Amino acid sequence: MSVLVYTENWEGNFRKSTFEAVSYASETAKLLGTDVIAISLGEVSDDELNKLGNYGASKVVSCSGIEKGDSQAATNAIAKAANGASVLIFSNTYTAKMIAPRLSAKLKAGIVSNVIALPENTSPINVKRKAFSSKAIELATITSATAILSIAPNSYELIETGGSCSIEADSTAEKGAITIEGQETASGKISISEAEIVVSAGRGLKGPENWGMVEELAELLGAATACSKPVSDIGWRPHGEHVGQTGKAVTADLYIAIGISGAIQHLAGVNSSKIMVAINTDPEAPFFKAADYGIVGDAFEVVPKLIEEIKNLNN
Amino acid sequence: MNIVVCISSVPDTTSKINFTENNTKFDSNGIQFVINPNDEFGLTKAMVLKEANGGTVKVITVGDASAEPVIRKALAIGADSAVRINKSATDSYTTATEIANYLKENPADLIIAGKESLDYNGGTVPAMIAEMLELPFVNACNGLEITGSDAKLTREIDGGKETLSASLPLVIGGQKGLVEESALRIPNMRGIMQARSKPLAVIEPSTTEDLTTSVSFEKPAEKGACKLVDADNVAELVSLLHNEAKVI
Numbered sequence: 001m002s003v004l005v006y007t008e009n010w011e012g013n014f015r016k017s018t019f020e021a022v023s024y025a026s027e028t029a030k031l032l033g034t035d036v037i038a039i040s041l042g043e044v045s046d047d048e049l050n051k052l053g054n055y056g057a058s059k060v061v062s063c064s065g066i067e068k069g070d071s072q073a074a075t076n077a078i079a080k081a082a083n084g085a086s087v088l089i090f091s092n093t094y095t096a097k098m099i100a101p102r103l104s105a106k107l108k109a110g111i112v113s114n115v116i117a118l119p120e121n122t123s124p125i126n127v128k129r130k131a132f133s134s135k136a137i138e139l140a141t142i143t144s145a146t147a148i149l150s151i152a153p154n155s156y157e158l159i160e161t162g163g164s165c166s167i168e169a170d171s172t173a174e175k176g177a178i179t180i181e182g183q184e185t186a187s188g189k190i191s192i193s194e195a196e197i198v199v200s201a202g203r204g205l206k207g208p209e210n211w212g213m214v215e216e217l218a219e220l221l222g223a224a225t226a227c228s229k230p231v232s233d234i235g236w237r238p239h240g241e242h243v244g245q246t247g248k249a250v251t252a253d254l255y256i257a258i259g260i261s262g263a264i265q266h267l268a269g270v271n272s273s274k275i276m277v278a279i280n281t282d283p284e285a286p287f288f289k290a291a292d293y294g295i296v297g298d299a300f301e302v303v304p305k306l307i308e309e310i311k312n313l314n315n
Numbered sequence: 316m317n318i319v320v321c322i323s324s325v326p327d328t329t330s331k332i333n334f335t336e337n338n339t340k341f342d343s344n345g346i347q348f349v350i351n352p353n354d355e356f357g358l359t360k361a362m363v364l365k366e367a368n369g370g371t372v373k374v375i376t377v378g379d380a381s382a383e384p385v386i387r388k389a390l391a392i393g394a395d396s397a398v399r400i401n402k403s404a405t406d407s408y409t410t411a412t413e414i415a416n417y418l419k420e421n422p423a424d425l426i427i428a429g430k431e432s433l434d435y436n437g438g439t440v441p442a443m444i445a446e447m448l449e450l451p452f453v454n455a456c457n458g459l460e461i462t463g464s465d466a467k468l469t470r471e472i473d474g475g476k477e478t479l480s481a482s483l484p485l486v487i488g489g490q491k492g493l494v495e496e497s498a499l500r501i502p503n504m505r506g507i508m509q510a511r512s513k514p515l516a517v518i519e520p521s522t523t524e525d526l527t528t529s530v531s532f533e534k535p536a537e538k539g540a541c542k543l544v545d546a547d548n549v550a551e552l553v554s555l556l557h558n559e560a561k562v563i
């Protein structure tokens with residue numbers, strides 16, 4: 001009857017999205033009158049695992065011998081820990097997107113992804129999710145006995161409970177039919193899907209040499225950098241920065257769009273951000289219809305001033 | 316090598332999304348349906364692999380008759396044959412079950428799906444197919460090379476990429492990068508003519524029960540008017556973001 005939450009780590013460390021999932025699991029468990037069990041895959045120190053207690057987990061099952069990118073092995077390990085759980089919670093990360101649906105198939109448990117709020121009812125589970133690339137919100141029901149919910153990052157708050165958790169080591173080692181050969185990540189970069197602030201720029205910036213000010217602004221704000229599709233298509237910026245309907249979805253607290261016109265396909269992926277700011281020379285740019293705040297002006301004048309003002313604020 | 320490409324048909328990206336019947340049904344009135352963009356990358360990749368290694372490319376969709384124009388388009392792009400499982404796709408578990416059941420009877424070496432459909436954005440069908448067939452799975456796959464029965468793949472991860480290897484059979488959730496966008500194939504006149512006589516089998520679904528249902532839809536709350544700040548007064552914007560919106 002418990003709630004099981006998958007707690008993802010990156011090189012042994014949990015991130016905000018992990019704690020969001022545990023907080024969400026904890027509130028869901030309260031609705032069901034039960035406890036939260038967390039499962040962790042790969043090597044994570046006890047100090048780090050203990051942090052999960054503070055967000056409401058009462059027990060952590062730590063499977064250090066399972067690689068999270070090996071979706072077959074991960075699915076089997078989680079299915080074993082889920083024995084008796086009525087709800088399984090994930091944060092919608094790249095890895096969770098491989099594991100959660102596999103579990104759905106294995107356990108015959110209905111899955112709802114892109115969840116943005118706590119369940120409205122628990123028997124059956126009714127929950128709101130984003131659909132149509134954020135052009136709509138869908139209320140979905142899960143009719144199977146076991147339910148799986150995958151939460152959109154940044155859509156649920158962190159709730160610290162001050163609690164603690166017990167740790168249970170599971171030494172099962174299993175390997176699926178896939179081999180991870182290596183990883184390349186730009187270190188120190190904040191990921192777009194999890195970022196609280198995203199600074200994004202479009203074709204209005206004229207060329208890749210002008211991104212220095214975008215990066216400086218992002219750095220000052222602790223933000224991730226993003227771009228419109230044509231900008232990554234022409235190769236001004238890496239593909240991983242492309243946001244919108246066919247790129248990454250943004251659910252930030254603040255999205256700053258510099259020299260981006262606001263085409264429907266762009267807005268579709270970013271408009272579930274809480275606050276949007278548009279900076280554009282054209283007062284008719286569609287982005288101003290979607291933005292909360294705007295400046296009609298030249299990015300090459302406005303952005304340096306913005307950088308100065310934020311430095312003033314930080315001091 | 317026999318490749319199956321799973322195709323979902325979705326509203327064109329420029330579509331305005333509306334609902335009918337008291338906001339319980341998607342309003343398909345006036346909507347142009349297209350091949351899900353992630354699947355377009357997969358289909359072109361399948362054509363490239365077939366040209367290099369021989370074999371066949373079959374497309375499969377779970378959908379009612381309204382999905383046929385999209386299927387014909389996939390045939391016109393170059394798929395050899397198509398299968399339509401005659402059921403509107405209402406739940407990802409049943410959709411995956413139908414596809415997996417077909418593939419159990421008609422095995423493929425490589426199953427290419429998309430990382431997500433742009434309508435319901437589930438991002439769940441391909442991994443479910445993999446589990447049902449007990450096959451390895453790579454999601455958000457943006458690179459694939461095949462030599463014999465060995466596959467080398469790359470997938471997108473947060474802030475970077477991961478390189479993997481596996482042997483066929485294998486399921487991928489593909490996306491941009493499988494092929495360049497400029498390499499995407501579009502139907503030409505000859506393809507469209509040939510598509511008319513290519514086999515399109517319609518098979519009835521096995522009765523499976525949905526595990527999820529849609530109750531209702533709503534549109535995100537309308538934004539209030541945009542507060543415009545003068546370009547000479549950037550300090551005002553910073554103050555609004557700090558004091559009013561409280562986001563910095």
Ligand SMILES: Cc1cc2nc3c(=O)[nH]c(=O)nc-3n(C[C@H](O)[C@H](O)[C@H](O)COP(=O)(O)OP(=O)(O)OC[C@H]3O[C@@H](n4cnc5c(N)ncnc54)[C@H](O)[C@@H]3O)c2cc1C
Nearest residue numbers: 202203204228229244245246259260261265266281282299
């Ligand atoms: C199937 C499909 C899928 C798509 N998916 C996506 C997607 O996921 N994401 C996406 O972004 N797009 C997507 N697009 C493309 C989309 O339709 C637009 O073409 C694109 O978003 C425009 O990018 P942009 O705003 O950077 O460029 P533009 O439309 O060229 O706009 C540039 C803007 O910069 C302004 N500007 C110019 N100079 C300055 C200056 N000095 N200072 C300030 N502002 C200035 C201009 O007024 C203009 O508004 C898709 C299109 C299709 C057909």
Ligand SMILES: Nc1ncnc2c1ncn2[C@@H]1O[C@H](COP(=O)(O)O)[C@@H](O)[C@H]1O
Nearest residue numbers: 321377404428429431432437438439440
């Ligand atoms: N009705 C369907 N018929 C065939 N393939 C589908 C269907 N729905 C989803 N898929 C495949 O699964 C991928 C991801 O879809 P989804 O899980 O719905 O986001 C799509 O890109 C398709 O390749």
